[in-house]
Amino acid sequence: MQHPVLSSAIRHAAVDFRMAHDPQYQELAVIDDLHDPYSRFYQIPKSASDLKKRRDLIAEGTRLGGTVVPLIHEIGTDAIWGLMESTYLLDRDYGTQYSERVKNFWEQARHHDYALAVAQTDVKGDRSKRPAEQVDPDMYLRIVKRTPDGIVVRGAKVHTSVSVNANWLIVLPTRELRESDKDYAVAFAIPVNTPGLTLVASPFLSGPYRDMERPISSHHKMVETFTWFDDVFVPYDNVFLNGEWQAAGTMAKAFVEFHRFTAVSYKLPLLEALTGVASLLVRYNGLTKARHIQNALSDLVLYEMTVRSILDNAADRGEWVEPGIFRPNIPLVNLAKYHFATGLHQAFHHVQDIAGGMLVTAPSAEDMVHPEIGPVLNRYLQGQNINGKQRLQALYLASDLVASDLAAYHLVLAVHAEGSIEAEKMTAVKAYPWGHAESEAKRLAGIKEEQPPQV
Numbered sequence: 298m299q300h301p302v303l304s305s306a307i308r309h310a311a312v313d314f315r316m317a318h319d320p321q322y323q324e325l326a327v328i329d330d331l332h333d334p335y336s337r338f339y340q341i342p343k344s345a346s347d348l349k350k351r352r353d354l355i356a357e358g359t360r361l362g363g364t365v366v367p368l369i370h371e372i373g374t375d376a377i378w379g380l381m382e383s384t385y386l387l388d389r390d391y392g393t394q395y396s397e398r399v400k401n402f403w404e405q406a407r408h409h410d411y412a413l414a415v416a417q418t419d420v421k422g423d424r425s426k427r428p429a430e431q432v433d434p435d436m437y438l439r440i441v442k443r444t445p446d447g448i449v450v451r452g453a454k455v456h457t458s459v460s461v462n463a464n465w466l467i468v469l470p471t472r473e474l475r476e477s478d479k480d481y482a483v484a485f486a487i488p489v490n491t492p493g494l495t496l497v498a499s500p501f502l503s504g505p506y507r508d509m510e511r512p513i514s515s516h517h518k519m520v521e522t523f524t525w526f527d528d529v530f531v532p533y534d535n536v537f538l539n540g541e542w543q544a545a546g547t548m549a550k551a552f553v554e555f556h557r558f559t560a561v562s563y564k565l566p567l568l569e570a571l572t573g574v575a576s577l578l579v580r581y582n583g584l585t586k587a588r589h590i591q592n593a594l595s596d597l598v599l600y601e602m603t604v605r606s607i608l609d610n611a612a613d614r615g616e617w618v619e620p621g622i623f624r625p626n627i628p629l630v631n632l633a634k635y636h637f638a639t640g641l642h643q644a645f646h647h648v649q650d651i652a653g654g655m656l657v658t659a660p661s662a663e664d665m666v667h668p669e670i671g672p673v674l675n676r677y678l679q680g681q682n683i684n685g686k687q688r689l690q691a692l693y694l695a696s697d698l699v700a701s702d703l704a705a706y707h708l709v710l711a712v713h714a715e716g717s718i719e720a721e722k723m724t725a726v727k728a729y730p731w732g733h734a735e736s737e738a739k740r741l742a743g744i745k746e747e748q749p750p751q752v
C-alpha cells in the first residue's frame with residue numbers, strides 16, 4: 298500500500314469488497330447463505346433477474362469507482378461461467394474431466410472471495426500467422442512440457458487488467474485453433490505469486506493528478522500488465538484445457554459472451570456521468586434554449602437509453618446453457634456492446650462541444666484557492682446562477698471524463714476491450730433472421746423462386 302500508483306489501484310479495487318460490508322449495498326452485494334455467505338459475483342446466474350442483479354452490482358461498484366470498474370470479481374467470474382459452459386461440452390464430447398476442476402476452483406474462489414484477473418489476450422506476433430506458424434513459437438502461450446503432476450507453460454499475455462492486485466490469475470486461450478496448434482490449447486488458474494510468473498505494469502494513468510482538477514483519475518484506476526510466463530508450472534488440479542485444440546475457440550468465446558454483458562453493465566455509469574455533467578454545464582452556461590446544444594444533450598440521453606435497454610433485453614431474452622447457467626442473449630449483448638463502442642467517441646464530442654475550450658485551458662486548482670487570484674477567478678468564471686469555483690469544478694469533471702488520460706483510456710477500452718467492434722457486429726448480424734426477411738421480401742414481390750431455363 299506504500300507504492301504511489303499501485304496503492305491507488307488497490308484502493309480502487311477494494312470498492313468491490315467494501316460494498317459487501319456496507320449496509321447500504323449488502324443486500325445487493327452478498328448472497329445470504331446461512332452457513333457461508335458469499336459475494337453475489339460468485340452466484341451462478343440462473344435467471345434474467347440474477348443477470349440484472351449482477352448488472353446492478355457491477356454498475357453500482359463502477360459508480361463508486363468514479364466510472365472505472367473495479368473488475369477484480371467481475372472479469373474472473375465471467376471466466377468461470379465461460380469455463381463451466383465450455384468444459385461441460387468438452388467433457389461430454391471428448392470424455393475429459395475438466396468440469397469437476399472448474400467447479401472446485403469456483404467453490405474455492407467463492408469461499409475465499411478471491412480477487413481474480415484474466416489473461417486471455419496473447420502477444421500474437423505476426424497477426425497474419427496462426428500460433429504454430431509464427432517465426433518465434435512463443436507468440437502465443439503454449440505448453441512446453443507435461444510432467445506426471447502438471448504442465449509447464451511459456452509465453453506472454455498482454456493487457457491483463459487488475460493482475461497486480463489479484464490473488465489468482467485465470468488463463469484462457471485467445472482464439473480458435475487447429476491440430477497443428479494443439480500445444481497452444483491451454484487454460485488454467487494460478488496464484489499470482491507463482492514462480493516464473495512476472496507482471497510488468499503499464500504506467501498509463503499513473504499521475505500524480507491533483508484531486509480537484511482530476512476528481513476521478515486522482516483516485517481511480519486499473520493497472521494492466523504485460524504478463525510473462527517463463528516456464529511456469531501448473532498442477533493438473535488447476536488445468537482446464539491441455540491440448541484439446543478443438544475446444545479452444547468455444548472456450549475463448551464462452552468467456553467473451555459473459556464478459557460483454559459485464560462490459561456494458563460497467564459502461565452505464567460512464568454514460569450517466571457524461572449526460573449529467575453535460576446537463577450541468579448547459580445550465581451553468583445559460584444555454585438551455587440553444588437548439589444545437591439541446592440536440593447534443595438529446596443525443597446523449599438517447600445513446601444512454603438505447604445501450605441500457607438493449608442490455609435489459611439481453612438479460613430478459615437470455616438462455617439456459619448446460620451445466621445450468623442463464624447466459625445473456627448473445628446477439629443482443631453484442632449489439633449492446635457494439636452500440637456502446639461505436640457511439641462513445643461521438644458522445645465525448647458532444648460533451649467537448651457543450652463544455653467549451655476550458656476543458657484544456659482552465660486555471661489550476663491552486664489558482665482557484667490563491668488568496669488574490671482565487672476571488673478574481675470566482676467572479677470572472679461565473680456562469681448563470683453559479684459562481685466561478687463551482688462552474689470550474691464541473692469543467693474539471695468534464696475534462697477528466699472527455700479530455701484527459703482517463704478519457705483516452707475509456708476510448709481505447711471501448712474500441713478494444715472485451716473484443717473488437719467487428720466481432721461484435723458480425724456476431725449480432727449473423728444471428729439476424731435472414732431467411733425470414735428474404736421470405737417476406739419474396740412474398741411482397743410475389744416471387745416464387747424457379748431455376749433459370751436450361752439452354
Ligand SMILES: Cc1cc2nc3c(=O)[nH]c(=O)nc-3n(C[C@H](O)[C@H](O)[C@H](O)COP(=O)(O)OP(=O)(O)OC[C@H]3O[C@@H](n4cnc5c(N)ncnc54)[C@H](O)[C@@H]3O)c2cc1C
Pocket residue numbers: 372415416417418419421424425455456457458459521709710713714715716717719
Ligand atoms: C484497457 C484494456 C484492458 C484490457 N483488459 C484485458 C484483460 O484483463 N485480459 C485480457 O485478456 N485482455 C484484455 N484486454 C485486451 C483486449 O481484449 C484486446 O485489446 C483486444 O482483444 C485486441 O487485441 P490487441 O490489443 O492485441 O490488438 P490487435 O489484435 O493487434 O488488433 C489491432 C487491430 O488489428 C486487427 N487485427 C488483428 N489481427 C487480425 C487478423 N488476423 N486479421 C485481421 N485483422 C486483425 C484488429 O481487428 C484491430 O483492428 C484489454 C484491453 C484494453 C485496451
